[in-house]
Amino acid sequence: MADLNSLNTALSLKLQHQLYDEALGLIQHLNYADQARLIQQFSFPQQIELLSRMEHQGLVFEFYPFHLQKELIEYFPLNLQIDVLEDMHSDDATDLYKSLPQTEQELLYPQLDSSTQQHLRTLAGYAEESAGAIMSSDYVSLAPELTMQQAIDALRLQPHDRETLYLIYITNNAQQLIGVISLRQILQAPLDATIHQVMTQELVVGNVHEDQESIAKKLSEYDFMALPIIDEHGTLVGIVTYDDAMDVVQAETTEDFLKASAVQVEPGMSLKTAPILRLYQKRVFWLVILVFGSLLSGLGIAYYEDVIATHIVLVFFLPLLVGSGGNAGSQSATLMVRALAIGDVTAKDWFKLMGRESLVALCLGGTMALAVSILGYFRGDALVALVLALSMLGIVLLGCLIGMSLPFILNKLKLDPASASAPLVTSICDATGVVVYLMIASQILDF
Structure with a gap:
């Protein structure tokens, strides 16, 4: 990295004086990935000038982030667009070609050599998400x-x-x-x-x-x-x-992370360069839906408002209890989504896993119940401690089972298990946790 930093300084000096051939001589011995990393730090005109002088500019351009490839190629003169696409591997060239506006594709295609035309014609016809869409025809x-x-x-x-x-x-x-x-x-x-x-x-x-x-x-x-x-x-x-497969894995993992946070997925979207309005659009839908989902918690509180008014100490522990259920449910959902994604479990394992998750949840809930009951005893009395202990046990058990089951249900419905996102699980667990807590409190404290 230190060598790259010093090269970057020397490269900047050469480019300031428009000594492009000398600048190219400084980096031509580097790996294509390092060349791309260095070049893309400079202005678009300087990048274009350097790329146009390279022997294998397409192989360097492949190591650019795809969103930057799409942006920069628009500024290329036609002859450089042709050279880059003909030099790139067929799968990468096809992805980049398909990202161009239709008018540019029609202008560019007749200028390409017959081999590149054949690759584009063949590979561009396969459905997205299929092997054909990511395969390369550059084999031996x-x-x-x-x-x-x-x-x-x-x-x-x-x-x-x-x-x-x-x-x-x-x-x-x-x-x-x-x-x-x-x-x-x-x-x-x-x-x-x-x-x-x-x-x-x-x-x-x-x-x-x-x-x-x-x-x-x-x-x-x-x-x-x-x-x-x-x-x-x-x-x-x-x-x-293998590198194309790793790109797929990275994209799928990113997609699952976004879905787990209730963010709509858009392939190739960069957090650094995406417009503010686009980021807003990708996040607002689920957040609004979950706002209405959270009203269920409010309905539960309203139903038991007499119990709360009589025993105001319950309010102090309400966020603690429902938050614990949401946390436990999110953990279970995350583990299950990942297990389904890598094929570690299948839908037929649901009953077996229900039993295992119940035992784990009881152990977790029991430990947390002991801790919260001590707080309840000093904040209230023995009955409050009992209410808190039983509520914590029930809420954590319910949260874990909801978090574990929701991915299975979505998978059975042919939906993406990653949609069992943490915010969705938390909203469901919050609503059920409020009801469990206040129901137990009403039965014990008002007995």
């Missing part, structure tokens, strides 16, 4: 009858933009996937051995219409660097690399 395939020496010679001629040379896919004359071989196997096998003799024929593949999350899970489960993607005829149509 070889024929099974080649010898190891012929395979090595063929690999030397591969373009620089291939996603990976570590895994080579073997296809027949109909482009159907029949095997896979690693670069290590090619280098270590006898030079006169054929690919068919060495390749692995037990394949793990993804379908082009398969959900992105499923593809990411397969890559993680088998610890692959890339997963071949086939269509319904077994034809190899692309690969999903």
Whole structure:
């Protein structure tokens, strides 16, 4: 990092004097990601000037945040837009191309080379959230009858933009996937051995219409660097690399976090650059809904207002008790949403987990009941302490069961379990907690 900081200073001086070639010489030895990190700190005109002078500007541009890619490419001259899209990997180029206005797409497309046009035409047609939408067609395939020496010679001629040379896919004359071989196997096998003799024929593949999350899970489960993607005829149509799968996981995790906070999701939205009005629109809906949900707590208080008026000490402990139920419910919901997301539990485990969660909730509630009863005794008397203890036990138990069950219910209804957000669980637990607390108090204190 210290080296990057010093390079940044030297780069700034070069750019101030418009010494672009010398500035480029300072960073061209760096990793593409570091080049992108350094360049994007400068003004758009300076970035464009540097990118236009690079040999592989597309590979550098891939490491820009996507929201910045979309913003900056609008300022590119047409020839730089063409160079960047043709140099980028096919999946990244497709995502960026699809983000452009329709008029710019129509102007740009005829200027691209035939290979890039084919990639865009093919990849842009797949549904969002499918494997086809994130796969790359920049893979290496070889024929099974080649010898190891012929395979090595063929690999030397591969373009620089291939996603990976570590895994080579073997296809027949109909482009159907029949095997896979690693670069290590090619280098270590006898030079006169054929690919068919060495390749692995037990394949793990993804379908082009398969959900992105499923593809990411397969890559993680088998610890692959890339997963071949086939269509319904077994034809190899692309690969999903590990870094693309991690992007999917990151996006899904971000989406779950946003839903868990009752924020509507918008792919690619940046908190730093999103307009104030857009942030307001994404947050206001659920907050207004939850305001009306909180009225249930008010109705419960109104129903037992005589009990509260007679025993005013109950008001002191009301926030403590209902807050504890909401906290316990949120914990349970978070654990369950995560367990469902990673496949650790399924809907059929609900009854078993109900029993386990009940035992955990009773232990948690019992510990918290003991603590709050001591406060109740000194603030009120023994009956108040009893009310608090029983209420805490019941509220925590109820909160945990609500928090655990809500994700299961949503999952059963084919809805996203992440919608069992902390604010939603808290609102439900608050309302039920008020009723439980004041009902127990009315039965014991007014007996």
